Amino acid sequence: MEKLSAKSDHIYLGEAIVKKALAVMIQHNLVKFQASERNNNVAEYTMIHHNVYCLIRYPKYLYMIKRIYGTSEEILLEILLNLGQASASNVIFHSANRLNEANDSEVLSPSALHQSFQRLAQDNFIIRCPKLAENATLLKVPTLEIEEKEKFAVPNVEIEPIARMLKEKATQLGGHCDSEIIWRVNHERFDIELRNVILVNAAARRVDTTAGELYHLILKLWRESSNPDSPVTTPVSYNVIKDAVRKNDSSPILLEHFDHYLRVLYEDSAGLIDRAGDAGGGQFNLDYSKVFENLACASLDSIVLERFGSKALRLFRLTRIQKFMEQDQMQNVAMIPAKEAKMFTYKLLEHNFLQIKELKKGTSNFAPVKSFILYHVELPQVVRTTLEASYKGLFNAMVRQMHDLTENQRLLEKHAMLESMLERLKGDGVPDEEIAELSDTMPPAEKSLVEKIHLMSDNLTLGQTQADETILILESYLKFKSKEL
Amino acid sequence: MALKVVIKKEKVDDARPRQSARDDDKTEIEARILELLRKYPKGINDKILETHMPNLDIQIRVDVINDLLTKKKMKLFQAPGTNELFWGLNEQPVSIKLKEVDKEENVVMRIIEEAGNKGILNKDIRDQSGLNLTTINKILKALEGKNLIKSVLSISVAKIKVYMLFDLQPDRSVTGGSWYTDGEFESELVDIVNQQCYRMLQQKAEAAKLKAMDGPLIVRNASFLSSKEICQMISDMNIVKFNLTVEEIEAILETLVYDGKIEMRMVSDGDERIKTYRIVETLLSSAAIVRIPCGVCPVIKICGTAGEVQPKNCVYYDQWLD
Numbered sequence: 189m190e191k192l193s194a195k196s197d198h199i200y201l202g203e204a205i206v207k208k209a210l211a212v213m214i215q216h217n218l219v220k221f222q223a224s225e226r227n228n229n230v231a232e233y234t235m236i237h238h239n240v241y242c243l244i245r246y247p248k249y250l251y252m253i254k255r256i257y258g259t260s261e262e263i264l265l266e267i268l269l270n271l272g273q274a275s276a277s278n279v280i281f282h283s284a285n286r287l288n289e290a291n292d293s294e295v296l297s298p299s300a301l302h303q304s305f306q307r308l309a310q311d312n313f314i315i316r317c318p319k320l321a322e323n324a325t326l327l328k329v330p331t332l333e334i335e336e337k338e339k340f341a342v343p344n345v346e347i348e349p350i351a352r353m354l355k356e357k358a359t360q361l362g363g364h365c366d367s368e369i370i371w372r373v374n375h376e377r378f379d380i381e382l383r384n385v386i387l388v389n390a391a392a393r394r395v396d397t398t399a400g401e402l403y404h405l406i407l408k409l410w411r412e413s414s415n416p417d418s419p420v421t422t423p424v425s426y427n428v429i430k431d432a433v434r435k436n437d438s439s440p441i442l443l444e445h446f447d448h449y450l451r452v453l454y455e456d457s458a459g460l461i462d463r464a465g466d467a468g469g470g471q472f473n474l475d476y477s478k479v480f481e482n483l484a485c486a487s488l489d490s491i492v493l494e495r496f497g498s499k500a501l502r503l504f505r506l507t508r509i510q511k512f513m514e515q516d517q518m519q520n521v522a523m524i525p526a527k528e529a530k531m532f533t534y535k536l537l538e539h540n541f542l543q544i545k546e547l548k549k550g551t552s553n554f555a556p557v558k559s560f561i562l563y564h565v566e567l568p569q570v571v572r573t574t575l576e577a578s579y580k581g582l583f584n585a586m587v588r589q590m591h592d593l594t595e596n597q598r599l600l601e602k603h604a605m606l607e608s609m610l611e612r613l614k615g616d617g618v619p620d621e622e623i624a625e626l627s628d629t630m631p632p633a634e635k636s637l638v639e640k641i642h643l644m645s646d647n648l649t650l651g652q653t654q655a656d657e658t659i660l661i662l663e664s665y666l667k668f669k670s671k672e673l
Numbered sequence: 674m675a676l677k678v679v680i681k682k683e684k685v686d687d688a689r690p691r692q693s694a695r696d697d698d699k700t701e702i703e704a705r706i707l708e709l710l711r712k713y714p715k716g717i718n719d720k721i722l723e724t725h726m727p728n729l730d731i732q733i734r735v736d737v738i739n740d741l742l743t744k745k746k747m748k749l750f751q752a753p754g755t756n757e758l759f760w761g762l763n764e765q766p767v768s769i770k771l772k773e774v775d776k777e778e779n780v781v782m783r784i785i786e787e788a789g790n791k792g793i794l795n796k797d798i799r800d801q802s803g804l805n806l807t808t809i810n811k812i813l814k815a816l817e818g819k820n821l822i823k824s825v826l827s828i829s830v831a832k833i834k835v836y837m838l839f840d841l842q843p844d845r846s847v848t849g850g851s852w853y854t855d856g857e858f859e860s861e862l863v864d865i866v867n868q869q870c871y872r873m874l875q876q877k878a879e880a881a882k883l884k885a886m887d888g889p890l891i892v893r894n895a896s897f898l899s900s901k902e903i904c905q906m907i908s909d910m911n912i913v914k915f916n917l918t919v920e921e922i923e924a925i926l927e928t929l930v931y932d933g934k935i936e937m938r939m940v941s942d943g944d945e946r947i948k949t950y951r952i953v954e955t956l957l958s959s960a961a962i963v964r965i966p967c968g969v970c971p972v973i974k975i976c977g978t979a980g981e982v983q984p985k986n987c988v989y990y991d992q993w994l995d
Contacts, residue, residue, distance in 0.1 A: 448891070
């Protein structure tokens, strides 16, 4: 938390620039402010870490929305992400503009977009920002608040002014009725959605794709009835699930073997569904801490396997499942030759995947006492270490990408300029030979290098997304573990 | 002149077979000679024998002396000066020494017998019998030579030999069962059996998937195999020369469970509970982070924005991006 003056002192940029930067960050929900405790007239600014981290997930958000709804919702979300915080009319206006630029043939009516906007709000993907409190104008540092029931309520939007502006090809919407009601993207909802994707994939791997479908439906039911912050969902009864399956127009196999699928899922050892009781034909809920523990363990197993090999994996899992093991026991149960077992044990110990606990055998005060040396896996600690390493990996991928792009910046800029020029000329109808001549000014070696750089950059972006997935699982485990305690 | 008078003599019991007469005489004569030997500890010679037993037939005397010599009750030696042959009494009969050695052997044998299947270490024998370690080692060698005991390499105490009776089968804890030959752990055999079990379970799972139309419960239940069935199938395959027991197969299957490849479930079949196994898929195909070099980097700890190891010039990234 820092005061504005303190910030300017540190940064030496000049107060005006610092103010502007803060304003931009607040607009994009990265920084929040509140009145300082000591002095009510001064504002203190805090960074919202989670939202800053979620910047990397924006492409995933767009892909998900596109998959769940369609293009118009995707464009709405994209505009909202670009603007940070905006009113409904503004978002609809800009989206209509964008869509019209993309396909000139069809002109999308703003009312259709309004409906898409409502859909997004209904499913809680976008949320209203807190508005000025009543007595806010009296205070130097305004307070913001919002009531629970208003969070997702879409106001009436006047379509006609928007349609008019669109026709006039205006770039700005100007004043409108709901300009006081501002929306932003709801990151927590997207987190839930990302987690659900991982869970559904796990269910599909464990049983088959139809089970994945069923699980997707059940997750939806849980989300609608439970509090998002609780580590255990509220139970949902068998009859409710069956109704949902029937209504949802699922595959015939699911309808036919619905009982079996449910049974296979809740008897599975991964804990994807827990049977909580027998009322209403069976009550089913989900214990997030248990299922994310299993997922985190699966992630750790995979990392140990790739880094050290399958024998090390066997020792790691053995120690984790049996809680405390001695060296000799480990090599006997795992059926690994003594020398190799010792080597892998010490390697795992060195990289902090295994921990040691010493218990003394005798009680002599004089002679040195022999002790039992027990190996165990302290899961939260190992997860935290791996999480730090994952953050580092993500950061490294970003640094590398930045480095590659800045090193070849001159070349890339030249290429970009050439491309835009060629596009323009093509649009103007210049003959093909001249275009070919122009494009030859850049030698093919350079062109292939530019290709290569783009490819590398894409790979690194994908790599960052992958690192993000593991980070999500590990973070969720730690979050639910701390909640259950 | 005079008539030939045939005096009918009574048949004297001279008609006893000459041998037994000689035997009786012999023992008497032996006793007398031994007496003489004791009387004259320095030794007697033929002359003394003749004076004391004048009526002795030479042949008998020679026989008796030979007997005594073989029985080692007297010995022959030369007088230092005259080189005359003398007879002397042999003090210590060797047979008494033999008896003592036998006693020790018996003690050791008894201790080994008590140890039964598991055998016993030689220092444990020393503790129980109170004998010297070298003596024990000698005795053990002798007994082994007579094929009364044998030594077996024990796996628990790294290459130390354990002794047990010859015809006993060593216990599993000593030889380690089928996985150990001569005290060495056979990792290749374990790996082969491991892979075979896994493959069998895979085949069962694939066969079960064909029944997908019957529903997932049927598919799942059809993909289980019990440990007995697996043992039977492995024995039929004749990969190993000897038969594997169900416990050994279960040990192998347990390692597969710890690999995360299969899961175990107890099913009650009649009165007993048997273990059944089936293949399971992991929850994640692979942790996403391992797809970038940093996830599996061995030097991730020292990587940073400055110094030798940086993402800018990382060798692993160079390889990955090419």
